[in-house]
Amino acid sequence: MRFADADPSVPLIRRLTLAVDDGYCTLRWLWPEGVEAVYVERLELELVGDEQSRDQTAPGKLKLYTREEYKASNGYMDRMTGFGAIRYTVHVCRMYEDGPVLLRQLNDENTVIASAGKADIHFSIRYKSGFFQKRKSVLMTVTAEVPVPKEALCYVRKQGGVPLNKEDGTVYPFVSDFAPGRNEMPPVEVAKDDYVRLFFTDGPKYGAVYRLISD
CATH class of the missing domain: 2.60.40 (Immunoglobulin-like)
Structure with missing residues (x-):
């Protein structure tokens, strides 16, 4: 998957929030106008060495999520397992002839960290x-x-x-x-x-x- 820095004029993810209940994490955000699908990135931050701890450039697991799925579920729900922390990042996706490109936001409004237990x-x-x-x-x-x-x-x-x-x-x-x-x-x-x-x-x-x- 390719990444590119988002241009300031591009509609981006805003007001990303999370709620944790009974082992599940629910993400909600404001969808940019004209964006019908995003990629949700999950990166488990626990149990890493000192040099790699909370590396903001480390890649996580990506999942395509559509606006219709979001409406049907009233957000994005994910089961939290293991120990430590999980960083979720919601990326706007742009489609090109040679494949999708995920936009990397510079304001961190599309990133939250949830605690998965100690x-x-x-x-x-x-x-x-x-x-x-x-x-x-x-x-x-x-x-x-x-x-x-x-x-x-x-x-x-x-x-x-x-x-x-x-x-x-x-x-x-x-x-x-x-x-x-x-x-x-x-x-x-x-x-x-x-x-x-x-x-x-x-x-x-x-x-x-x-x-x-x-x-």
Whole structure:
């Protein structure tokens, strides 16, 4: 499918809205005059790595939808499955001799993002040390419902108490992605009065996709 930037004089999609009810998302918009069909693009944004997250140029699945279908259904309805977020974009389509061309709007009025739910990430932290040792081992376990990129999580070490947030101590990254199920991290050696906790590296970004739960 070919795309082209929309000319300012071309009638475009306006006032795109969404409503979510019982696992279904309904899109409604104002149809441009003279446009009888559009392509609705669905792009699942969940479970992507740091470099690809919410890439606004990434292609999604396209579905042709006519004005008559819209009237009959009072909008465009789609079932929401999985975790994370879904970006819907409604494209005006122009037909040419060599095939259809979808118009790429520059004002974002034809794009909305719906939440499809969050995947749970459970973590537990245990400490192991001897009575007369100056250091102790930190044993971290991460249990995930879905694959989680290593960039999503970090652990924070703080002296004298458990960290309250990512800025409340020294931040350390993880070196491997987390597979679905139980992931046991290699032991980490810390001082006897140090404590550790897991946090999202970017709360707003990854908090929209995952739910981080301490066991």
